Amino acid sequence: MARVYNWQIGREMSYWYPESRPEKQFAAVFDVNKCIACQTCTLACKTTWTSGRGQEYMLWNNVETKPYGFYPLAWDLNLLNSLQGQEWQGNVYQGQTVFEAAPEGERVLGWRPEEEDYSYPNVGEDDCVGQIENGASLEVPHMMWFYYLARICNHCTYPACLASCPRGSIYKRPEDGIVLVDQSRCRGYQECVKGCPYKKVFFNPMTGTSEKCIACFPKIEQGIQPQCFVNCIGKIRLAGWLSKPDQANPENPLDYLVHIKKIALPLFPQFGLEPNIYYIPPVHVPTHFLKQMFGPGVDEAVKQYRNMAQDLDLAGLLALFGSTEFIVPRWKRQGDLVIGMSEKGSELIKVPLREPVYIRSAYDSKFSIARVNCP
Ligand code: SF4
Numbered sequence: 001m002a003r004v005y006n007w008q009i010g011r012e013m014s015y016w017y018p019e020s021r022p023e024k025q026f027a028a029v030f031d032v033n034k035c036i037a038c039q040t041c042t043l044a045c046k047t048t049w050t051s052g053r054g055q056e057y058m059l060w061n062n063v064e065t066k067p068y069g070f071y072p073l074a075w076d077l078n079l080l081n082s083l084q085g086q087e088w089q090g091n092v093y094q095g096q097t098v099f100e101a102a103p104e105g106e107r108v109l110g111w112r113p114e115e116e117d118y119s120y121p122n123v124g125e126d127d128c129v130g131q132i133e134n135g136a137s138l139e140v141p142h143m144m145w146f147y148y149l150a151r152i153c154n155h156c157t158y159p160a161c162l163a164s165c166p167r168g169s170i171y172k173r174p175e176d177g178i179v180l181v182d183q184s185r186c187r188g189y190q191e192c193v194k195g196c197p198y199k200k201v202f203f204n205p206m207t208g209t210s211e212k213c214i215a216c217f218p219k220i221e222q223g224i225q226p227q228c229f230v231n232c233i234g235k236i237r238l239a240g241w242l243s244k245p246d247q248a249n250p251e252n253p254l255d256y257l258v259h260i261k262k263i264a265l266p267l268f269p270q271f272g273l274e275p276n277i278y279y280i281p282p283v284h285v286p287t288h289f290l291k292q293m294f295g296p297g298v299d300e301a302v303k304q305y306r307n308m309a310q311d312l313d314l315a316g317l318l319a320l321f322g323s324t325e326f327i328v329p330r331w332k333r334q335g336d337l338v339i340g341m342s343e344k345g346s347e348l349i350k351v352p353l354r355e356p357v358y359i360r361s362a363y364d365s366k367f368s369i370a371r372v373n374c375p
């Protein structure tokens with residue numbers, strides 16, 4: 001075991017391989033507040049990558065309703081149970097990661113789902129945590145709540161799938177940090193399925209190999225965001241590149257959201273993988289639940305989101321989400337306009353800070369007809 005630094009848990013930890021960061025790290029921010037669970041992302045991925053034999057049950061992208069939705073069943077609860085105490089002292093995690101808690105002779109603390117655990121991808125959909133009593137009014141945070149959690153592979157900095165593989169079949173690309181399974185090396189031992197705490201590696205019984213989200217790397221190589229990003233109806237997603245915290249550049253949208261504003265948080269940072277998909281937490285949910293899922297930065301993130309009307313830069317940057325299919329490595333706000341740019345500073349997209357509102361008259365004089373969609 002090597003000692004590596006994991007900034008998300010604020011300390012060094014043990015990992016199977018020495019620290020080796022890619023030239024650039026693929027990363028993304030999902031704004032949970034905007035997801036409507038339309039599952040367009042799920043279908044965009046499914047029809048692109050997993051429509052073959054043996055892939056029927058695979059959802060490289062899925063969207064589950066928290067707290068009762070899971071895919072596979074209880075993926076997070078099972079691990080949270082076996083990981084036991086997960087205390088934080090400020091921003092430093094005091095408990096054990098999945099690498100540090102590995103049973104003797106194993107590389108990762110993991111578990112392998114049963115076939116049936118994959119049978120209910122929409123279990124708990126739209127179920128809220130309890131009944132709303134007669135006459136009860138809704139306050140923020142809500143007494144009764146649910147929210148939608150969209151999930152893909154996190155292309156982790158310290159992938160547990162990679163650490164678990166006895167064949168060395170899983171690798172992290174040095175040029176962009178995307179984690180892939182080498183199909184020609186894989187022998188289907190499924191240690192990666194057991195080891196990934198997010199359960200984002202799937203075994204294909206027809207090919208006898210493991211398969212996973214590839215971050216649509218053929219698109220990334222062309223400077224275009226993945227399928228589940230460009231098809232997102234709620235415009236909740238932004239893909240790009242993330243620097244280490246000490247190299248954060250405020251002109252890089254992801255650095256700004258993750259490192260500077262700290263409004264976008266990792267999913268279960270206590271597992272120890274330094275996952276690279278970041279979530280802006282839902283503002284209507286009690287924060288004690290969110291802290292277990294997104295770590296100790298939740299209160300500050302929620303506060304910033306609620307104050308966004310006063311923070312024009314932050315509000316402007318969120319307007320860039322879903323505005324273009326291109327990866328936007330640089331951005332700036334100029335008055336009422338937000339501009340997404342290439343690395344070299346050429347303009348890729350320009351959006352207004354606030355969408356203008358047009359009110360159409362009830363009568364269309366050009367066609368001499370009343371508009372039925374107007375009051
Ligand atoms: S989320 Fe799972 S499959 Fe993806 S890189 Fe991390 S450990 Fe591997």
Ligand code: SF4
Pocket residue numbers: 034035036037038039040041042063148150231232233234235236
């Ligand atoms: S397409 Fe976007 S809004 Fe729809 S479920 Fe997926 S992440 Fe949520």
